[in-house]
Amino acid sequence: WKGATVVLEPSFDPARALDLISEKRVTTMMGFPATYLFMAQEPGFAGADLWSLRRAVVGGAPMPEALLETWHERGVEIVQGYGLTEAAPNVLCLPPEDAARKRGFAGKPYPHVDVALRDPERGELLEGAAEGELLVRGPNVFAGYWRNEAATAEAFADGWLVTGDVAARDEEGYYRIVGRTKDMVISGGENVYPAEIENVLHEHPAVKEAAVVGVPDERWGEVCLAVVVLVGEATEEALLEHCRSRLARYKVPKSIRFVDSLPRNALDKVVKSELLELVR
Template structure:
């Protein structure tokens, strides 16, 4: 078992088909096979042995795939890194993983090299086309290195919302089987498909659902290193994109793109969403605008990443993230005692199956806390309905406990998205000296839309129970987001002068409605 066998198999079956496209340039499967093999030889010449970690700090360019599969062919372990990391973050990822070699894109060379120097690692700067014609290996053969199912293929660092990022060890079997389900069960890919490649390839969503799924199917992945709605629509039309994958923010931007009707997107047959919660209204708006349903799914870095998804066969159920994929079990358990709760009740989502990581890299205590009796405890809250569909309620740490009542931000954000003026929203808990927490909402308006915080507060108040609506609402130009488009709630700070705030710390308001 070696995940890179997908490259060899597709090159043997259809060598001249395009594997990767960036603008007008294409890389065929024959070229990807040859170049990744030479990369494997180069790595062996540099002393990389099976199990050694090699870091990749590249944007969505063909060179990412070349190095990614080259490392795997050499038996190494890929450590994907966000190209926007600063030197101290680079040093942390290299030092924690033990990677002694880093391939970094030329635009980010300064930070990459500075970080590598801090931990005595080597940074190789990659320019466009610089890896196209690598020399053959001089000391060792460049053929495929066999790996076991349980050997680590990728160490994928989590976002680090609760401290320093942890490296999730994903095995060759984890990634290969998750990729197979995505390609055959969810997207039903064929060599004739063209997949939109706008997801960051350093993230599990991009790797499994676009890069690996495309290569395993012999399809073409057309890359867009930096997302722009108009450019994306141009690519969909020009390259004949049939499969689109993105985070909710991307779909929202496509819906709001003023010139969207000018593009022919008729070849789109399926869209996949994940990486963050997708408001129902955005799904409905996208389908109305583009005539293509969005299959929302759910997953985590630790689960390779797909856990559950809506399917083409059953059709999407808006608001739900679908059913567990084949080979994966999901149950909902009580947050306090870990016992399974009845269908329809909310609790923590636990996952068991071929997609669950080997563990956190060199963190046995954290691994034992997360994986108990074979079940990975996600930290996400959800419920299973009577038909087995999974509905996400929110993060365990995001739940707002207001005066003893649980308020789930996803529900309130869903109501805000229904307002015609709202483009984006984030509901957060705000410390309150009397209630423990108060409900707050940061809101981004659609271009040209006009409304007030007071009107939005009243809008939600009329649609949810009295303890749920946000007493504090403020308008912002943008919301802080991570590389996949997920809103970073930990970075949201309400302004002190927002109506509804306590008069001052320690002094509760007297006009609160509970």
């Protein structure tokens, strides 16, 4: 172990977190995307003393690239990783030296961890640069769920742990998390991953938070609905035009609803099952 001092807080307060980095000369921090979002939205963020921060790590969900850029402008390259409890929990890690060059990627597998991509429709493993369902194999993978053989059987395929996440692999073998298979929206036969649309919405200066879900549509089967929290002024049409200029037509949300806040769980993840109730 490094023998470093650990700064523990009973709860997360973004303003206090910024103060603690300066006061305690914090060198490393970890958080969820929401952690870094709320800190960046603090009035004191632009002038916060962050010089001691050598490494900032994010996990739990893909980090919006606009937010990565916000921290980059303050001299902090946030390193993304990927893991899940069933894999103890680390699977992918982006080396600090690649943080700027591979911004938005979760990195490469840890030593002794095997990772593969599977075609979700044909079940075949994909080679080279590809996009598919992420599979994990190695000594870090759990044996199964306690007293739940059915769930255990569903979690594995030919010895691989089926994560339920979709990832893209580039020519250098770096992985980028695209989204969750259960969140995928099938619109007019096309697969749409909400995370891509959310990233685009987060690039707009008036957007504080954004989440996208699929809703039934008579013509297309499903369409995307965006739920947005504003930090400035913007109309629905302005945000839709922002999306049209950056996304394929079938990925542009059908509509946008504005709310005061997004429902989150104890891990600060957006609870998408509650979004539709929120905007009805």
